[in-house]
Amino acid sequence: MDASVDLAPCRLLRPALVVEDLTLRYLTRRGEVKAVDGVSFTLAPGQALGLVGESGCGKTSVAMSLMKLLPDNARLIRGRVLLGEHDLLTMTEGELRRFRWRRISMVFQAAMNSLDPVYRVGEQIVEAIENHNCEDSRQQARSRVSRLFGLVGLEPQMVDRYPHELSGGMRQRVAIAMALACEPDVIIADEITTALDVIVQDRILRELRLIQNDLQMSMVYITHDMAVVAEVTDRLGVMYAGKLVEMGDTSEVFGQPLHPYTEALLRSFPSIRGEKLPLIGLPGEPPDLIQTPPGCRFHPRCPSATEICRQKVPPKVQIGTHWADCWHPLAVTATGGRVPGDQIHGAN
Amino acid sequence: MIRAESLTKLFPISRGRFKRATSLVHAVDGVSFDLPRGQSLGLVGESGCGKTTIGKLLVKLLEPTSGRILFASPPAKSGDAGGESVDIARIKGATVRNFRRHAQMIFQDPYESMNPRRVVLDTVAEPLQVQGIGASHERLDLVSGLLDRVGLTPAANFLFRHPHELSGGQRQRVAIARALVVGPSYVVADEPTSMLDVSIRAGIMNLMLELAQTQGVTYLLVTHDLAVARYMCQRIAVMYRGKIVEVGATEELLQDPLHPYTRALLSAVPVPIPGFRRQEVNIKGDASAAIDPPERCRFYDRCPLASVICLNSPHPTLAEKGPGHQVACHLV
Numbered sequence: 001m002d003a004s005v006d007l008a009p010c011r012l013l014r015p016a017l018v019v020e021d022l023t024l025r026y027l028t029r030r031g032e033v034k035a036v037d038g039v040s041f042t043l044a045p046g047q048a049l050g051l052v053g054e055s056g057c058g059k060t061s062v063a064m065s066l067m068k069l070l071p072d073n074a075r076l077i078r079g080r081v082l083l084g085e086h087d088l089l090t091m092t093e094g095e096l097r098r099f100r101w102r103r104i105s106m107v108f109q110a111a112m113n114s115l116d117p118v119y120r121v122g123e124q125i126v127e128a129i130e131n132h133n134c135e136d137s138r139q140q141a142r143s144r145v146s147r148l149f150g151l152v153g154l155e156p157q158m159v160d161r162y163p164h165e166l167s168g169g170m171r172q173r174v175a176i177a178m179a180l181a182c183e184p185d186v187i188i189a190d191e192i193t194t195a196l197d198v199i200v201q202d203r204i205l206r207e208l209r210l211i212q213n214d215l216q217m218s219m220v221y222i223t224h225d226m227a228v229v230a231e232v233t234d235r236l237g238v239m240y241a242g243k244l245v246e247m248g249d250t251s252e253v254f255g256q257p258l259h260p261y262t263e264a265l266l267r268s269f270p271s272i273r274g275e276k277l278p279l280i281g282l283p284g285e286p287p288d289l290i291q292t293p294p295g296c297r298f299h300p301r302c303p304s305a306t307e308i309c310r311q312k313v314p315p316k317v318q319i320g321t322h323w324a325d326c327w328h329p330l331a332v333t334a335t336g337g338r339v340p341g342d343q344i345h346g347a348n
Numbered sequence: 349m350i351r352a353e354s355l356t357k358l359f360p361i362s363r364g365r366f367k368r369a370t371s372l373v374h375a376v377d378g379v380s381f382d383l384p385r386g387q388s389l390g391l392v393g394e395s396g397c398g399k400t401t402i403g404k405l406l407v408k409l410l411e412p413t414s415g416r417i418l419f420a421s422p423p424a425k426s427g428d429a430g431g432e433s434v435d436i437a438r439i440k441g442a443t444v445r446n447f448r449r450h451a452q453m454i455f456q457d458p459y460e461s462m463n464p465r466r467v468v469l470d471t472v473a474e475p476l477q478v479q480g481i482g483a484s485h486e487r488l489d490l491v492s493g494l495l496d497r498v499g500l501t502p503a504a505n506f507l508f509r510h511p512h513e514l515s516g517g518q519r520q521r522v523a524i525a526r527a528l529v530v531g532p533s534y535v536v537a538d539e540p541t542s543m544l545d546v547s548i549r550a551g552i553m554n555l556m557l558e559l560a561q562t563q564g565v566t567y568l569l570v571t572h573d574l575a576v577a578r579y580m581c582q583r584i585a586v587m588y589r590g591k592i593v594e595v596g597a598t599e600e601l602l603q604d605p606l607h608p609y610t611r612a613l614l615s616a617v618p619v620p621i622p623g624f625r626r627q628e629v630n631i632k633g634d635a636s637a638a639i640d641p642p643e644r645c646r647f648y649d650r651c652p653l654a655s656v657i658c659l660n661s662p663h664p665t666l667a668e669k670g671p672g673h674q675v676a677c678h679l680v
Contacts, residue, residue: 054545167634197394197572202616202629224546227618231626251622268550269620270575272602279579281550285515 016218017043017186022079031290035061037242048219050233056286057239059222063190067106101132102182109191111175115163121174122159125181134182148177153207169200190222226269238262241287241297248322258324260302304328350383355415357401374638375401377590385422388567390577393587403536403570407451412437422533452527456539458519462511469507472526494525517548538570586610589638589646596673606675608651653679
């Protein structure tokens with residue numbers, strides 16, 4: 001084989017990130033919190049994957065696991081997080097240092113508040129670049145920071161400002177610039193615009209989309225906001241009580257949700273456009289993750305729950321690249337009507 | 349029922365080494381609006397626009413720097429005459445306590461707004477005690493009935509719980525019960541659902557809507573979330589840096605926004621429809637607080653339509669551009 005053949009196309013086919021059976025517990029005084037249970041998904045290069053769910057669903061724990069930034073009381077029971085052939089979860093801190101920031105990095109909700117108040121913001125990014133050996137000289141690091149600021153929509157003179165001189169939105173953009181500093185393949189964004197006003201949020205989301213396209217970067221976007229996720233993501237995973245209950249192309253999950261929880265979530269969101277529909281939430285509360293309910297974790301709140309849901313863990317129902325773990329998935333037949341999923345088990 | 353006239357609230361900022369106030373934040377600046385009975389009003393805007401301050405002024409948690417808040421208590425029975433108009437900013441003493449029967453507040457944070465050492469019964473019964481309504485056993489019945497009505501049922505299970513034994517949604521229901529127990533004429537709700545999980549919010553909003561009907565309560569809903577304001581309110585007032593820039597019937601304002609800020613705000617709201625192409629958000633620069641603002645339109649620096657007229661004229665006043673639809677802009 002000719003050694004000069006360009007292998008790039010093969011690299012493009014390989015996923016940017018593969019998460020396999022991620023299972024995490026936290027040890028607390030009250031008992032073991034089953035925070036993440038058997039979560040698996042694949043992220044293609046340049047793709048934005050959303051993880052939505054409410055408090056306690058485990059999405060932030062998943063995010064932290066992807067960077068292996070876990071608190072002392074966390075126990076990784078099993079699972080793999082693959083960047084290329086490398087499983088981050090088996091690496092030592094030393095090995096991880098070569099991956100964090102350079103191959104995978106993270107921006108989280110409070111990032112704008114965790115900038116060092118004593119250093120100018122540009123300087124903080126230069127330091128991060130130097131610490132991770134992403135540039136050869138300080139001069140080059142500085143010019144990279146200028147480019148990054150332009151990328152996130154910050155004026156060049158902001159480089160010399162201190163964090164307290166910038167607004168929340170600007171500080172969040174600095175945090176994003178920092179996460180992009182070494183041009184990682186994957187960026188994890190955890191509720192990055194939740195604390196920001198809607199006009200600032202719009203600007204940041206647009207810039208992030210442009211950056212993603214320019215750099216062919218993959219993104220895991222974590223939020224509780226279904227509207228943002230509709231705009232920003234290509235693939236969507238819905239989490240409930242530590243489990244991934246549904247996954248598919250964003251348009252499919254919105255258009256034809258399979259899991260009753262997904263549908264409930266979609267019908268809980270008021271909108272300023274379209275017909276004003278009555279909102280239907282969910283009764284009850286998210287479950288206790290220490291004493292998880294038997295069978296399907298969603299059954300206590302599910303309008304479609306039956307006896308088998310209370311006893312047995314639900315199977316995976318799959319239609320193309322769209323799947324859900326449910327005994328009674330909502331599904332669309334060829335004629336466009338909805339039937340309970342029991343009738344489609346045979347078809348697949 | 350309520351008419352705010354040229355309501356102003358200024359906060360001093362300490363500057364200089366001797367901490368003498370030399371600058372003023374114009375949190376609320378010459379704001380006028382009506383809150384008619386039965387027409388819930390959504391006060392929307394981004395952080396720092398003054399909406400929370402107005403909410404607190406309307407329940408006398410803050411006193412205005414200038415302006416009037418005229419309150420006419422609604423008639424007890426239809427056919428009766430209502431109360432006379434009173435400027436609640438001027439009342440003192442016992443009159444204040446009487447007033448508080450009419451105006452209550454629900455706060456954003458269900459974890460901070462309740463005394464952690466008090467059980468639910470005491471929290472909800474307290475306004476009754478303060479107002480001297482009913483004897484002990486009567487209060488118990490009243491509170492139990494109300495707990496059932498807000499969905500904390502059976503009430504007996506909740507009466508003696510402490511806040512830490514309740515979820516966020518349950519605490520907010522207690523807050524709603526507490527606000528309604530004295531039968532107020534209006535309730536200021538400041539972001540009542542923003543700290544709750546999404547699937548819980550719908551229940552709380554529907555509850556508030558239902559209670560508005562059955563208890564005859566009018567809401568002043570303070571929120572940054574236009575979708576929530578749409579769901580809950582018949583009218584919406586948009587605020588920017590201490591001023592109301594547009595006010596009108598909800599559906600009309602959303603369909604036909606006239607002020608450039610309202611348009612920018614609406615176009616920035618994400619839409620839960622994959623593939624939906626929103627318009628470009630037409631606004632310049634970044635937001636900032638109204639500290640010692642110059643006398644011209646507050647929106648001048650960010651307005652895509654800003655012209656010479658805007659630079660040289662004082663801040664525009666609200667003018668009627670359609671039935672019930674007012675806009676403060678020189679160019680509309």
